[in-house]
Amino acid sequence: MASSQSPVHAPPHVLELLSELHQRSIDQEAAIAGDRKNITSETEDQYEARGTTTGGAGDESRTKFDQLMLDKFIALDQDKCEFMYQLINAMGATNVVEAGTSFGVSTIYLALAVAQTKAATGKSGTVIATEKETSKAEVARRYWARCGAQVEEQIDLRVGDLRETLKVDLPVIDLLLLDIWTPMVLPTLKTVLPRLRHGAVVLADNTISSAKGYEEFLTFVRNPENGFRNMTLPFNNGFEMSVYLPKSE
Ligand SMILES: C[S@@+](CC[C@H](N)C(=O)[O-])C[C@H]1O[C@@H](n2cnc3c(N)ncnc32)[C@H](O)[C@@H]1O
Structure with a gap:
């Protein structure tokens, strides 16, 4: 049976851009952590453990996390x-x-x-x-x-x-x-x-x-x-x- 085609109706240049951006996101994530799970759960767990409110150790942890993510797509699959x-x-x-x-x-x-x-x-x-x-x-x-x-x-x-x-x-x-x-x-x-x-x-x-x-x-x-x-x-x-x-x- 033929596999289903993408349901997305869009001009070719948009579909091409989407494929390119998804690939860049996947490559970035692979380069950082091996897979998306490692970025989102390990790094976030660390971030959450130190708190998310202003003041104290939470601020320093959040800055590092935000800094790490500044050039990352982390696009939805x-x-x-x-x-x-x-x-x-x-x-x-x-x-x-x-x-x-x-x-x-x-x-x-x-x-x-x-x-x-x-x-x-x-x-x-x-x-x-x-x-x-x-x-x-x-x-x-x-x-x-x-x-x-x-x-x-x-x-x-x-x-x-x-x-x-x-x-x-x-x-x-x-x-x-x-x-x-x-x-x-x-x-x-x-x-x-x-x-x-x-x-x-x-x-x-x-x-x-x-x-x-x-x-x-x-x-x-x-x-x-x-x-x-x-x-x-x-x-x-x-x-x-x-x-x-x-x-x-
Ligand atoms: C997982 S990424 C979103 C990916 C995007 N939906 C995509 O598929 O391309 C999460 C984004 O949320 C932003 N973010 C985190 N906390 C935020 C906040 N309090 N207000 C607005 N944006 C925030 C981050 O800077 C990050 O770029």
């Missing part, structure tokens, strides 16, 4: 990006939040899908991308410009700490991607939660390989009182899909 793209088209999602953005690889998939659902439904919508590092945000913008207006015009990139940048001007959200350091995951969800629509999807990356870092988040979404129904999708290292279905009052 291609099959996860394609799944997300399919899901947005299936849901007719038009308002999406991405935490975080890095050099903007997964953002390109989100933008392509949102452009298509907007065209199909006539609804308005935006991909709200978030990145705290100015230099990474600049590079992301350059890749989006290479993709063209179809991608570039969908994206509202908010540069700075997302715990601040997501506090304001959030439309009703259809989908939230959590692809960020694990200590930020639950604070991000709690910031966006009041704006999630009934049936919104929350996707969180590496929930198996970084299970320790995800403990608080998973406890929260798996508590039925919080209104989510959850499934760990069998992608590499785990990809948690939580659907927001709160009981009506």
